[in-house]
Amino acid sequence: MSAADSENNSANNKLVNDKDLPLREDIRFLGRMLGDTLREQDGDSAFELVENIRQTAIRFHRDQDPKAREELDAILDRLSDENALPVVRAFSYFSLLSNIAEDVHHNRRRRAHLRAESPLQEGSLTLALERVLTSNNNSPVILFDFFKKAVVSPVLTAHPTEVQRRSILDCQLTIERLLRERARTELTPNELRHNEENLRATIEILWQTRMLRPSRLSVNDEIENGLTFYSYTFLTEIPYIYAKIEDFLERRLNQSEIPAVSSFLRIGSWIGGDRDGNPFVTHDVMLRAVERQSSVALDYYIDAAQKIGRSMSLTEQLVKVSDDIKELVATAPDIPNRSDEPYRRIFLSIGARLVATARQFGHQVLQLSTAEKREPYADCAEFLRDLDTIIASLKQHKSAWIARGALRNLRRAADVFGFHLTPLDMRQHSKIHEQVVSELFQHHTGKSGYAQLDQKQRTEWLLSEISQSRPILATYDGFSELAQSELRILHCAADIHRRFGRAALPNYIISMTTSIINVLEVAYLLQQVGLLQSGENPQLHLNIIPLFETISDLRVCGEIMDQLFSTPYYRKLLVSRGNVQEVMLGYSDSNKDGGFITSNWEIYKAEIELTKVFAKHNVELRLFHGRGGTVGRGGGPSYQSILAQPPGSVNGQIRVTEQGEVISSKYAEPEIGRRNLETLVAATMEATLLGHDSLGANADRYYQAMEELASASFAAYRDLVYETEGFKKFFLESTPIREMSGLHIGSRPPSRKNSDAIEDLRAIPWVFSWSLSRMMLPGWYGFGHAVEAFVNREDQAGQGLALLQEMYREWPFMQTLLSNMDMVLAKTDMGIASRYAELVEDVALREQIFGRIKEEWSRSQKWLFAVTGHTELLQDNPTLARSIRNRTPYIDPLNHLQVELLRRYRSGEDSEEVKRSIHLTINGVTAGLRNSG
Numbered sequence: 010m011s012a013a014d015s016e017n018n019s020a021n022n023k024l025v026n027d028k029d030l031p032l033r034e035d036i037r038f039l040g041r042m043l044g045d046t047l048r049e050q051d052g053d054s055a056f057e058l059v060e061n062i063r064q065t066a067i068r069f070h071r072d073q074d075p076k077a078r079e080e081l082d083a084i085l086d087r088l089s090d091e092n093a094l095p096v097v098r099a100f101s102y103f104s105l106l107s108n109i110a111e112d113v114h115h116n117r118r119r120r121a122h123l124r125a126e127s128p129l130q131e132g133s134l135t136l137a138l139e140r141v142l143t144s145n146n147n148s149p150v151i152l153f154d155f156f157k158k159a160v161v162s163p164v165l166t167a168h169p170t171e172v173q174r175r176s177i178l179d180c181q182l183t184i185e186r187l188l189r190e191r192a193r194t195e196l197t198p199n200e201l202r203h204n205e206e207n208l209r210a211t212i213e214i215l216w217q218t219r220m221l222r223p224s225r226l227s228v229n230d231e232i233e234n235g236l237t238f239y240s241y242t243f244l245t246e247i248p249y250i251y252a253k254i255e256d257f258l259e260r261r262l263n264q265s266e267i268p269a270v271s272s273f274l275r276i277g278s279w280i281g282g283d284r285d286g287n288p289f290v291t292h293d294v295m296l297r298a299v300e301r302q303s304s305v306a307l308d309y310y311i312d313a314a315q316k317i318g319r320s321m322s323l324t325e326q327l328v329k330v331s332d333d334i335k336e337l338v339a340t341a342p343d344i345p346n347r348s349d350e351p352y353r354r355i356f357l358s359i360g361a362r363l364v365a366t367a368r369q370f371g372h373q374v375l376q377l378s379t380a381e382k383r384e385p386y387a388d389c390a391e392f393l394r395d396l397d398t399i400i401a402s403l404k405q406h407k408s409a410w411i412a413r414g415a416l417r418n419l420r421r422a423a424d425v426f427g428f429h430l431t432p433l434d435m436r437q438h439s440k441i442h443e444q445v446v447s448e449l450f451q452h453h454t455g456k457s458g459y460a461q462l463d464q465k466q467r468t469e470w471l472l473s474e475i476s477q478s479r480p481i482l483a484t485y486d487g488f489s490e491l492a493q494s495e496l497r498i499l500h501c502a503a504d505i506h507r508r509f510g511r512a513a514l515p516n517y518i519i520s521m522t523t524s525i526i527n528v529l530e531v532a533y534l535l536q537q538v539g540l541l542q543s544g545e546n547p548q549l550h551l552n553i554i555p556l557f558e559t560i561s562d563l564r565v566c567g568e569i570m571d572q573l574f575s576t577p578y579y580r581k582l583l584v585s586r587g588n589v590q591e592v593m594l595g596y597s598d599s600n601k602d603g604g605f606i607t608s609n610w611e612i613y614k615a616e617i618e619l620t621k622v623f624a625k626h627n628v629e630l631r632l633f634h635g636r637g638g639t640v641g642r643g644g645g646p647s648y649q650s651i652l653a654q655p656p657g658s659v660n661g662q663i664r665v666t667e668q669g670e671v672i673s674s675k676y677a678e679p680e681i682g683r684r685n686l687e688t689l690v691a692a693t694m695e696a697t698l699l700g701h702d703s704l705g706a707n708a709d710r711y712y713q714a715m716e717e718l719a720s721a722s723f724a725a726y727r728d729l730v731y732e733t734e735g736f737k738k739f740f741l742e743s744t745p746i747r748e749m750s751g752l753h754i755g756s757r758p759p760s761r762k763n764s765d766a767i768e769d770l771r772a773i774p775w776v777f778s779w780s781l782s783r784m785m786l787p788g789w790y791g792f793g794h795a796v797e798a799f800v801n802r803e804d805q806a807g808q809g810l811a812l813l814q815e816m817y818r819e820w821p822f823m824q825t826l827l828s829n830m831d832m833v834l835a836k837t838d839m840g841i842a843s844r845y846a847e848l849v850e851d852v853a854l855r856e857q858i859f860g861r862i863k864e865e866w867s868r869s870q871k872w873l874f875a876v877t878g879h880t881e882l883l884q885d886n887p888t889l890a891r892s893i894r895n896r897t898p899y900i901d902p903l904n905h906l907q908v909e910l911l912r913r914y915r916s917g918e919d920s921e922e923v924k925r926s927i928h929l930t931i932n933g934v935t936a937g938l939r940n941s942g
Contacts, residue, residue: 031192036106039107042209043099043102047099047216050095055099059095059099062906063902065084066081066901066902069081085906086909090923093926094929097929100903100906101937102216103898104899104936105181110188112678113188116189133687133691136691137692137695138258138261138694140695141694141695147262149267151698152258152698155697155698156271157273158662159271159662160663160664161662161689163665163666163686164276164666164667165667167280174218174220178237180214180215187204187207228287232280233301235672236305238672238676238682239276241677242676242683244306244422246683247275247422255269274686277432277434277516279666281298282298282433282435285520295433295498295501296505299509300371302431303430305430306426307370307374308367310363315360316415317415317416321411322347323352324349330351330406331406333398333401334398341358352403355395359395361382362384362385365383366386370428370509386428388428389427396423427513428509429512437495438520438521439523442534443460446530446533447459464526467526467529477543478543481539482496496537496538499535499538515551519556522557528553528579541582547578548585549586552590554591555570555592556594556633556635558635559603560599563611563612563615566592567615570622571622574590574628587629588627588629589629589631593635593664594615594634596609600787601770601775601776604726604790606718606719609826610719613655613715616655619632620658632662633664634664636666636668647685648691649825649828650692654696655822656703704820707815714816718796720795725795729858735854735858743848743849743859744845748911749931780934780938781931781934783837783904784837784842785837792872793872794868796875797868800813800872814877814878827877831883832886834869835882836938841901841905870882896938896939899937900937903930910926
């Protein structure tokens, strides 16, 4: 590095540090309050113990000082089980408070950027709109066409990595609000004192609140937890985003009014409908999920209608109204002394009708005290017509500003969320479908042996059955318990369609799809309950979505879809669904199956092949990305990931799963939630309309290189995980995977089968446990081996590294791949990982396997730097580097404590204090890492 470069870097670091001064002050401020609480609640000795552990852990991390390690071991060894609890809780809360300060600071920096009218940041919605207009000669046509066909949908899933209780989250949001108030408002001395008192009180509540759940979450609990994010963020912020788009276009195009933007951004959900591996999702649970969702939507509309109605004091003595308004007023209740206020009277009527609608759905709701009983709305479209009538009249009669704001937002919310709030997806494993179809085969034909038929015979029988009209299955008598359960769920789905509309339950996802039979079996099952109506022009009432999860399935997904589209009767079914076929790609299981590099490359290739197959058959493709919270499960920054998709694969339509603790980190706070949603929209828009990732003549060279890298990475990963004797033992002993089962963090069992085999373990606990041990193996293992083999090949003639460097410069896919791995390596800590490895009792096994892991970690980091040209991790992401640096002093001690507690527990100390402390450390490390599973 030149002297000039060093000087520039120093200046840049100083600038970053100056900008981060408020963050450091906030961390110290909150840390001091927590320290005061610790002293008050547990005494000076507890505080001094915590501080001693923190300082010693920092020395160990910073210097890898053997003396610091000895001191740390001595402190932890002397720590009694009883004293361990407040220490663990203190570090967990220090970490949580640091996260809050970081979020507030990030918003503060962003707002300062906007106030200064600085250049728009990558990923902002405004910049994306500006780019599209500029590239299209300022014509808005392409944008409005995009909005009409676009589907952008984050889908919330209930997966067991979200360990935080709602009570803790509520405290966290309160602290965030109070800290934000200090940052944004010039408070008087008295106001400042009250603010600090409220902060201290909330931290005190936090300290005196139980961090862990006393029992495992039920699916109903998960449903309620998921619904909180609609109240926190979605119901208010999604209408705000649409208003922002419309307002920007009005200003940019210099038009007082533009065509309404179609509602393309919607939130989806699996919570209560995903029964793959979860026996607790029953028909009753699914029905409750839909009922509760509907109840939240209607409660919101009722409250909004009341608030707007109270403000609508416009009098006919001063304003005119449309004839349509006069008709509505004629049916509205009179209000003493306010008979000349038509809009207020209409909103009273609207509120009463919404109450009647809610009651018709079976929801518990209080009647409006001043309203007479009214007829319920037939559907949400009728509610929308009333709102449109009001808005049109206001605009016609010099009240355009009143038609905006809360009224416009209510109208948009009703259009987006309907009376059902969110579309709930159903999901089940293909093997379950096969078992149920086998029983139905025997029931209808009087013969057994469906499973023994070959693929051609099964396909012919299924198509024959699906194409013929059949009476709806009326009884479950004679079927197994499994089949009865599945049939009840399907009948419940049909009932949900009748009661809440098809938009409430639009999708059926098939886990582990391996052939077209899996799709046809679901079509056959839907037919049994009336969700598929046969005949010459058949009607399919749900989208059937194949999910391709393993490496082998990803490699043949194009072939499977080609066979499906070549089936005439299935094409007829697709026509009834608008000729759109959704395909889901599983990141988690493919990563666990083949490793990080191979998984990402096989998904990329699958998208290319699917795009070709869909174009060949003239079917519209919608991809559903089963991305997890971590890189090891396909996570990572959404903006870069979407732009890195193959050309033509986004095409305005994308669904993405949001899982585990990522949901609360993204959507618990409204401003952060809105920014994340805007980024998702911006990326989809740019990927569709601006033609990113055009490799041109370089495609063949780059694809060939990636094929070689993926092949070598796959071999290295499989050799370690599935072919090394004793690896399962190493994994079970060097991570907290077994102890995690006692932490009540989700309704779903950790394995698909009653087995501890790695093959049967779900991808979520697999990644979660590696994250807790700080090895982070699923997010990087195999990369170093693959690059080294590629570069060292004789026929590369010394050009292998140059080619990879070129790919990194020119190819968004490669940039995103290495950026995500860079983040994982930055969170990896081999010093701490070595302490977990010491839990493996077989010394020879430990040294052999951990030695290989550590060697590959060094190799991966070396070649990452060689390809990117960086000299340190996160060199091009100082914000994330700062974030990890701020959290490390609080995460590392929890890891050290966890190792000591695991050692005690496994040696026979199974007291409640030890178990609770272990679970608290899992909670704390998860919160600190922020995307652990």
